[in-house]
Structure formats: structure tokens, C-alpha cells
Amino acid sequence: MTFEHEPVRSPVKLKRVNIEGKRYYDNGSGSVYPSVTSVTGLHNLDAIKAWRKKVGEEAATKISTQASNRGTQVHKICEDYLNNEEKYTKGHMPSNVSIFNSMKNHLNHINNIRCQEMMLWSDYLKVSGTVDCVAEYNGRLSIIDFKTSRKRKYEMYCEHYFMQCAAYAVCFEEMFKRPISQLVLIIGVEEDESQVMIDHRDVHIPKFMLLREKYREKFNY
Numbered sequence: 001m002t003f004e005h006e007p008v009r010s011p012v013k014l015k016r017v018n019i020e021g022k023r024y025y026d027n028g029s030g031s032v033y034p035s036v037t038s039v040t041g042l043h044n045l046d047a048i049k050a051w052r053k054k055v056g057e058e059a060a061t062k063i064s065t066q067a068s069n070r071g072t073q074v075h076k077i078c079e080d081y082l083n084n085e086e087k088y089t090k091g092h093m094p095s096n097v098s099i100f101n102s103m104k105n106h107l108n109h110i111n112n113i114r115c116q117e118m119m120l121w122s123d124y125l126k127v128s129g130t131v132d133c134v135a136e137y138n139g140r141l142s143i144i145d146f147k148t149s150r151k152r153k154y155e156m157y158c159e160h161y162f163m164q165c166a167a168y169a170v171c172f173e174e175m176f177k178r179p180i181s182q183l184v185l186i187i188g189v190e191e192d193e194s195q196v197m198i199d200h201r202d203v204h205i206p207k208f209m210l211l212r213e214k215y216r217e218k219f220n221y
Contacts, residue, residue, distance in 0.1 A: 001108060002084055003082050003083075003084055003110065003111055003113055004111055004112050004113070005083075005112075005113045005114075006112050006113065006114055007113075007114065007115060008114045008115055008118075008134075008176055010118060010119065010120075010175065011175060012027055012119075012121050012175065013027070013028060014026065014027055014028075014119040014121060014128060015027075015028065017032065019032075019221075020219075022034065022035075022038050022219070023035040023037070023038055024038075024128075024221070025119065025121065025128035025129070027121060027128075031123070032221070033121070033122075033126050033127050033128045033221070034127060034128075034215060034219070034221050035127070035128060035129045035130075036127050036128070036129030036164050036167045036168065036171075037129060037164060038215070039127060039167070039208070039211050039212050039215045040160040040161075040163050040164045040167075040208070040211060041160075042211050042214055042215060042218070043159065043160040043163065043211060044160055067148070067150070070095075070096060070099070070148050071146075071147070071148045073092055073093065073096045074096050074099050074100055074103075074146065074148050074188055075132065075146050076092075077089055077092055077096065077097065077100040078100060078103065078107060078146050078186075079116050079117065079133075081100070081104070081107060082107065082110060082113060082116060082133065082135075083116070095190070098191075099148055099188035099189070099190060099194075100188065102188055102189065102192075102193060102194040103146070103186055103187075103188045103194045105194075106186045106194060106196050107186065109137055109138050110133070110135045110136070110137055110144065111135065111136050112135060112136040113133065113134070113135040114134040114135060114141075114176075115131070115133070115134050116132065116133050116134075117130055117131075117132065118130065118131055118134070120168055120171035120172055120175060121171055121174075121175060122167070122170050122171040122174050122175075123174070124170060124174055125167055125170055125171070125208070125209070125212060126212065126216075127167055127171070127212060128171070129164075129167070129168060129171070131143060131145075131168040131171075131172070132144060132145045132146050133145075133146070134168075134172055134180070137182065137184045137198075140182045141178065141180050141182070142180060142182040142183065142184045143165040143166075143168045143169045143172070143180055143182070143183050143184065143201075144184045144186065145161060145164065145165050145183075145184070145185050145186070146186055146188070147161060147185060147186070147187045147188070148187065148188045148189075148190075149187055149188070149189050149190070150189075150190050151189060151190070151192070152189050152192055152193075152195060153187060153189075153195065155197055158185060158197060159204070159207070161185055162183055162185070162197075162199050162203070162204040163204045163205075163207055163208040163211065164208075165183040165184075165185070165201075165204070166183060166201045166202075166203075166204040166205040166208055167205070167208050169181070169183065169201045169205075170201070170205060180201065181200055181201050181202065182198065182200065182201075183198065183199050183200065183201055183204070184196065184197070184198050185197040185198075
């Protein structure tokens with residue numbers, strides 16, 4: 001199929017900067033805000049520390065690196081597919097193409113794409129970040145996030161993903177005056193069927209705001 005695009009242009013030019021190992025965004029006018037994912041990273045911080053201690057630092061680093069690489073590659077295939085690139089799987093590992101193929105049917109519910117991989121900014125939340133995709137999903141304008149996983153996920157363990165998407169929804173509305181309430185996670189699972197989870201922005205934005213305050217207290221940003 002061919003995907004329609006209705007691109008928006010960002011009114012803000014942002015620059016990624018690294019401060020003490022964490023990602024921030026600078027708008028060039030004196031404001032520096034943490035990334036959305038840096039804030040949501042506080043949600044599972046203790047659990048991740050416990051996991052790394054359990055499996056060992058070397059094994060944890062190896063697993064995390066493999067997961068990051070897999071996610072980056074699958075995301076690239078998804079992006080090229082939605083951009084109507086003819087050879088969207090060229091040069092990718094068969095295992096990653098297989099994960100994408102399991103997601104493809106869900107991707108076909110996307111259309112009228114506003115942006116992919118766009119930097120967003122909010123003075124209200126005092127955060128910034130790069131959204132995977134803003135488009136219509138089953139006819140409703142949505143924040144759409146692509147994830148990969150070694151095994152199927154329970155929705156209760158995706159809270160930080162939904163908080164991330166909720167923050168992007170607020171950023172997009174602030175920048176483009178277009179409200180978005182629907183959040184969509186499309187999760188490609190190794191050697192299993194992909195998953196789709198859908199929720200509402202207002203369920204998760206209060207939780208994100210609490211984390212944002214926690215981040216400010218912890219890092220003074």
C-alpha cells in the first residue's frame with residue numbers, strides 16, 4: 001500500500017546535548033530541557049538496577065546492546081516502509097525483517113502521516129524528545145511508538161512507554177495546536193505475534209508530570 005503524508009514543519013530548532021551522561025535538548029534561546037526518555041527512565045530505575053545485579057554487568061550490557069541494536073534496525077525498516085521506500089528491508093538481518101513482518105499488518109492501519117522522527121518541545125512540561133511517528137491510526141490522530149521485545153509484554157509493564165507517548169502528545173499540541181488523545185504502541189516480538197496497545201493521553205500525563213518533578217529534584221534540571 002501507499003501511505004499518504006501531511007507533513008508539519010517544526011517551529012523550533014533543537015540541538016541534542018549530553019550533560020553528565022544524560023540527553024538534553026537546547027532550543028538556542030537559553031532553555032535546556034531533559035529528554036522525555038530520560039524522565040521516564042526513572043520509572044523502572046530500581047527494577048533495572050536489580051536486574052543488572054542479578055544477571056551481572058557484563059551479561060546485562062550485552063543484552064541491552066543487542067536489544068538497542070534490534071530496536072534501531074526494526075524502527076528503521078518501519079520508518080522506510082511508511083515513507084513508501086521500495087527496498088525497505090534491504091541490508092537488514094533476516095531476524096529483524098521477521099519482526100517487522102509481524103508488525104506490518106498493524107502498520108497498515110496508519111495513514112496521513114504528519115511526521116516521523118521529529119524533535120518535539122514543551123515549555124509546559126519542560127521536556128523535549130524525538131517522537132517515532134505522529135499519524136492517524138484507524139482514522140484517529142495518534143502518537144505512535146514502535147517497540148521490540150524478546151517476549152510478549154503485559155500492558156501493566158508498558159506504563160513508561162505510555163507516559164512517554166503522553167508527553168509527546170502534549171508537546172505536539174503545544175507546538176502545532178492540534179490535540180492528540182490516542183496513544184498507540186506497536187510492539188514487535190521475537191518469534192511471536194506482534195502486539196498493539198492503545199490508551200488515552202490523560203490516563204498517563206499526570207504520572208509523567210510526577211516523574212518530571214522527581215527528575216527536577218534529582219538532577220536540578
